[in-house]
Amino acid sequence: xKEGRPRSFYxxxxxxxxxxxxxxxxxxxxxxLSFQGPQGGLTFPMNGVSTFWIAKxxxxxxxxxxxxxxxxxxxxxxxxxxxxxxxxxxxGMAFRRKFKAQSILFYSAIxxxxxxxxxxxxxxxxEFRIIDDLIKAHxxxxxxxSMGLLTSGLGAHLTWTLPFGLLIMFAIFNRFDPRLEEAARxxxxxxxxxxxxxxxxxxxxxxxxxGLFGFTLSWDELARSSQxxxxxxxxxxxxxxxxxxxxxxDIYALGTVISxxxxxxxxxxxGAIHVLNKRQVAKGSDAGKGLV
Amino acid sequence: MDTSEDILHQASPDxxxxxxxxxxxxAARLSPSFxxxxxxxxxMLVFLAxxxxxxxxxxxxxxxxxxxxQLLPALSGRGYTDTFEGCIAQLPExxxxxxxxxxxxxxxxxxxxxxxxxxxWVAYFLAFxxxxxxxxxxxxxxxxxxxxxxxxxxxxxxxxxxxxxGLVNSGLMKTGLINHPVEWMLFSEFSVxxxxxxxxxxxxxxxxxxxxIRIDKSLIEAAxxxxxxxxxxxxxxxxxxxxxxIVIGSIFVITIVMGDFxxxxxxxxxxxxxxxxxxxxxxxxxxxxAAAANAxxxxxxxxxxxxxxxxxxxxxxxx
Numbered sequence: 105x106k107e108g109r110p111r112s113f114y115x116x117x118x119x120x121x122x123x124x125x126x127x128x129x130x131x132x133x134x135x136x137l138s139f140q141g142p143q144g145g146l147t148f149p150m151n152g153v154s155t156f157w158i159a160k161x162x163x164x165x166x167x168x169x170x171x172x173x174x175x176x177x178x179x180x181x182x183x184x185x186x187x188x189x190x191x192x193x194x195x196g197m198a199f200r201r202k203f204k205a206q207s208i209l210f211y212s213a214i215x216x217x218x219x220x221x222x223x224x225x226x227x228x229x230x231e232f233r234i235i236d237d238l239i240k241a242h243x244x245x246x247x248x249x250s251m252g253l254l255t256s257g258l259g260a261h262l263t264w265t266l267p268f269g270l271l272i273m274f275a276i277f278n279r280f281d282p283r284l285e286e287a288a289r290x291x292x293x294x295x296x297x298x299x300x301x302x303x304x305x306x307x308x309x310x311x312x313x314x315g316l317f318g319f320t321l322s323w324d325e326l327a328r329s330s331q332x333x334x335x336x337x338x339x340x341x342x343x344x345x346x347x348x349x350x351x352x353x354d355i356y357a358l359g360t361v362i363s364x365x366x367x368x369x370x371x372x373x374x375g376a377i378h379v380l381n382k383r384q385v386a387k388g389s390d391a392g393k394g395l396v
Numbered sequence: 397m398d399t400s401e402d403i404l405h406q407a408s409p410d411x412x413x414x415x416x417x418x419x420x421x422x423a424a425r426l427s428p429s430f431x432x433x434x435x436x437x438x439x440m441l442v443f444l445a446x447x448x449x450x451x452x453x454x455x456x457x458x459x460x461x462x463x464x465x466q467l468l469p470a471l472s473g474r475g476y477t478d479t480f481e482g483c484i485a486q487l488p489e490x491x492x493x494x495x496x497x498x499x500x501x502x503x504x505x506x507x508x509x510x511x512x513x514x515x516x517w518v519a520y521f522l523a524f525x526x527x528x529x530x531x532x533x534x535x536x537x538x539x540x541x542x543x544x545x546x547x548x549x550x551x552x553x554x555x556x557x558x559x560x561x562g563l564v565n566s567g568l569m570k571t572g573l574i575n576h577p578v579e580w581m582l583f584s585e586f587s588v589x590x591x592x593x594x595x596x597x598x599x600x601x602x603x604x605x606x607x608x609i610r611i612d613k614s615l616i617e618a619a620x621x622x623x624x625x626x627x628x629x630x631x632x633x634x635x636x637x638x639x640x641x642i643v644i645g646s647i648f649v650i651t652i653v654m655g656d657f658x659x660x661x662x663x664x665x666x667x668x669x670x671x672x673x674x675x676x677x678x679x680x681x682x683x684x685x686a687a688a689a690n691a692x693x694x695x696x697x698x699x700x701x702x703x704x705x706x707x708x709x710x711x712x713x714x715x
Contacts, residue, residue, distance in 0.1 A: 109525075112626065116521040120535070123518050126594065127542050130553035133563070137556055147556045148563055195439040203432035205440065212443040218647060219451070220655020220698060222672045223691045227450025230457050230684060233467070259446030266439055295431075320544035326658055331679055343548045347662045359549040366545045374537070 135363065138356035146353060157357035170342075170358070177339040178365075180253055180261065181323040187258075188265040188318030193311060196273025197299070200282075210270075217267040221327030224263055228332040232256045251334035260332035261322045268321065269314045276310045306384070309377040316373035320366055454695075458688035467684050475689030479674075493674070497697070500671040503585070503660070504653045507592045511649050512642065514593070515600025519641070520634075522601075523608035524616075536605070543598045551591050551662045558582040558590075583665030591663040596652055600645035607641030608634070647702055654698050671697075 137144075141152025161170050199206065216224070232251040239247045250256075284306070288298040304311075326340045333341065339362055346355045426434075461472035483491035490498070518539065526532045542550065557563045558581040565577040580586055611634065619629040635642075657672030671694050678687035 113525045116517060116525055119517055120521045123514060123597075124538055127539070130557055130594070131542065131545070131550060133556050134549065134553045145561075147559055147561045148566075191439045191442065194435040198432045198435035201428060201432055203429055203436065205436070209436055209440050209443070212440070212448060216443060216447045218651040218698075218702070219447075220651060220672060220694060222655050222657055222675050223454060223695055224447060224450060226675060226679060226684075226687055226691050227452075227454045228446055229679075230453040230688065231450045233684075234453065237467075256446075259442065262442050263447045266442060270439070316544065324544075324546040324548075326548060327655075330658075330676070340546055340548055343546070343552075344658065344662065347548070347552055348666060355552060359546070359552060363545050363549055370541060370544050 131363070134356045135360050137353055138360040140353045140356075144353055146356075157353045158361065161354060161357045161361060170339075170361075173337055173339045173342050174361075176253055176336060177323060180257060180338065181319045183254065183258060184261045184265055184322035185315050185318035187262060188269045189311060189315045191262075191266060192269025192273050192314050193307075195270055196277060197303075199270075199274065200277055213267040213270045216263045221264070222330070225260055225328045225331040228256050228260050228328075232332075249334065251332070253333060253336055253338075255334075257329060257333040257338075260328040261325050264325060264328055265318045265321050268317045272310060272314050272317070276307050280306070309380045309384075312373050312377050312380070316370065319369055323362075323366060323369075451695075454688045454691050457685055458692045460685045460688075462683055462685045466682075472685070475683075475685035475687075478683075478686050479689050479693070492669075493693075496669045496674060497671055499669060500654060503589065503592070503670065504650055506589050507596070507653050508646060508649050510589070510593045511597045511600045512646065514597050515604055515645060516638075516642070518597070518601050519604035519608055519638075522605055523611075539598060539601055547595055547658070548662065550595060551659060554587060554591060554594075554663070555582065558587060583663065583667065585664070585668065587663045588660050588668060591659050592653055592656070595659065596649050599648035599652065603644040603648070604638055604641040607638040611637045643705055643708065647705055650701055650705075651698050654701070655694060 133148075136150070137146075137148070138157055139153050139155060140150060140157060141154045142156040144151035195209065199210075229251070232249070232255070236247065236249050236251070239250065280303075284302055285298050288302045293301065324340055325338070326344060329338055329341055337345070339358075343355070343358055343362065346358070457467065458475050459471055459473065461468040461470045461474055479493055480491065483494060522532060522535055522539075526535060555562070559565070560577045560579065560582070562582070564581060565574075568574045569577065615633055615637075616629055619633050624632065655672045657670060657676045660668050660670045660673060661676075671690070675687050675690045675694070678684075678690060
């Protein structure tokens with residue numbers, strides 16, 4: 105029974121390979137096309153190879169004010185990442201004990217994940233409009249708006265990233281051995297010391313995973329930003345705006361630059377996770393090594 | 397980072413000395429339930445401020461009045477009456493909103509069926525055919541990485557392939573299968589479904605894989621030993637046990653497609669009507685109560701679908 109693989113293996117392996125090709129093929133096509141020559145168009149074949157379109161993007165003579173949108177998206181992404189990591193780890197710890205409102209928080213997170221983004225986005229924009237109207241009516245006539253990148257925009261992104269963070273924490277603590285904490289407690293560690301020296305080092309690889317989700321989901325977020333971001337645009341919103349008007353490859357160049365940031369972050373995060381996991385395997389346990 | 401071994405060395409000397417009193421002090425100051433509130437409170441506040449209260453505002457504003465440029469906080473059913481305009485007068489013809497919802501449901505069904513098929517077999521391959529943990533991790537990661545990249549980029553990535561002068565058309569022309577470029581591949585219902593499947597099959601793969609990986613392999617062996625064929629094992633053992641994952645994946649895909657307006661906009665060339673797009677159009681016209689009314693309707697229908705689906709599973713579990 106163990107020799108050879110069943111025929112279904114090969115059929116499904118081909119199916120899987122086709123799926124992976126389907127996932128990556130089109131993406132790779134536009135990365136290649138963003139290196140079109142200056143005379144090149146939106147489709148294959150390539151008309152020479154150059155960095156003309158990417159350079160044009162960075163000169164700022166192109167279609168959007170790339171620099172400003174880039175900095176805004178990066179700033180928002182980093183803040184969303186930090187807040188997502190801190191709040192998810194904290195809430196994940198809370199869920200290990202029973203507490204009141206536990207199920208309210210859980211269902212809020214799940215609902216936030218599956219209620220269509222456009223509704224959440226619309227709700228946030230209405231909320232801030234009403235706050236604006238109240239401020240204008242009662243305090244300051246000249247008040248502009250409380251909506252913005254780091255108020256309504258940040259909130260909108262968090263409603264998308266926090267559920268992922270919380271679900272990852274559940275997955276972590278599902279396979280976390282509570283005896284490690286008991287041992288620390290028995291040795292007299294305070295709750296904070298137990299967390300800092302026992303729990304955190306063990307869950308750190310997955311916490312980096314939460315950070316990865318936090319940043320990349322915010323960096324590419326579109327549907328929730330659409331109504332709630334205020335007057336300025338993030339990079340994906342600029343990109344979406346271009347889809348209806350642009351006729352030359354600078355849209356691909358912009359796509360490639362955005363993806364380059366995503367892939368850099370993904371590589372860094374996965375690299376860090378890999379290194380941490382290796383260290384844990386190498387040094388984490390002295391089981392079976394005899395007396396130390 | 398510290399390993400558990402280091403921790404003991406570093407931490408034990410001063411821990412043993414001062415901790416007992418410190419711990420008692422701390423315990424007196426912070427009760428466990430207070431600590432829980434401190435830990436879970438911030439996240440709860442974010443959901444309250446940016447999700448729950450906004451949803452309440454959507455419902456409230458859907459009953460407000462409006463004119464060309466602003467909200468009028470006065471009770472009115474105009475958001476709803478405008479939305480359902482002509483629905484009774486035009487009978488038996490369907491009104492715009494009914495047609496739009498039928499169209500959205502149709503898109504939803506197609507995307508659901510295709511993502512379920514692909515997602516199931518991809519998850520099946522990963523869970524049952526890939527034996528080594530390392531390969532399983534690597535291949536799962538391969539499926540996850542696109543999820544961390546931009547959706548818009550993954551949509552426009554189809555343009556050079558499906559367009560008038562795209563790869564597919566020029567390939568087909570070269571082989572002589574067609575004489576003129578095919579137009580229906582881009583900015584059509586076809587490209588919308590293709591892009592949605594491309595973007596969201598991931599949401600099907602993950603929960604189904606999670607269910608399948610938890611299936612006790614000895615159950616499958618037992619089925620084979622009892623003489624079941626591969627197909628019988630699939631239908632009677634694997635699918636029932638993977639059902640929670642299938643339902644969760646289906647809920648994700650259906651709610652995403654029901655509320656989608658970006659993929660349908662970009663890949664449909666802004667020409668295809670959908671439930672999510674109505675909301676966007678109304679907001680762009682600054683008709684917030686009408687947008688909110690549409691959001692309430694969309695929410696109600698989505699909620700209905702989810703309730704129905706979760707009931708299917710619970711009933712099956714009871715049996």
